[in-house]
Amino acid sequence: LPVGADHLGADGKLGAFVEVKNSKIGTGTKVPHLTYVGDADIGEYSNIGASSVFVNYDGENKNRTTIGSHVRTGSDTMFVAPVTVGDGRVDPGP
Numbered sequence: 001l002p003v004g005a006d007h008l009g010a011d012g013k014l015g016a017f018v019e020v021k022n023s024k025i026g027t028g029t030k031v032p033h034l035t036y037v038g039d040a041d042i043g044e045y046s047n048i049g050a051s052s053v054f055v056n057y058d059g060e061n062k063n064r065t066t067i068g069s070h071v072r073t074g075s076d077t078m079f080v081a082p083v084t085v086g087d088g089r090v091d092p093g094p
Contacts, residue, residue, distance in 0.1 A: 009044065023054075026069065038062075039081065043069030052077040 009027030014020065016033045023037045026044035031037060035048060039056040042048065046067055054065050055078055063081035067073075071085055074092040085091070 015050070040065040040067065040079070042067040043071065043087065045069055046071040047073070049073045049075035049077055051075055052079070055080045 006022065007024040008014065009025060009029060011028045012025050013030045014025075015031065015035070018031050018033065019036045020031075021038040023040040023042070025031060025037070025042045026046065028045040029042050029047070031042075031048045032050040034051045036053045037048070038054050039062055040054045041064065046069060048067070052073060052075070056062050056065065058081075065079045065081045066084045067079075068085055068087035068089065070088045072090045073085070077091065079085075
């Protein structure tokens with residue numbers, strides 16, 4: 001479990017060059033390579049596209065991102081907090 005990750009659920013997977021800070025990643029969720037997850041809560045059985053960034057700082061405050069369960073996101077997605085992605089959402093990315 002990377003430094004700063006509060007929780008990685010059972011069968012959760014983190015790929016190469018993934019940084020996790022102050023975040024919770026649910027059971028069975030996959031976060032592949034080249035991704036930064038900061039100040040986020042990700043539900044169960046979701047898949048975050050490679051090379052995604054959870055942008056948590058707006059210049060004044062750190063904000064949280066919430067990703068629901070059974071969510072699929074595309075590669076190279078920028079989640080600019082505060083943002084919520086609901087359960088079951090499928091997003092092909094940019």
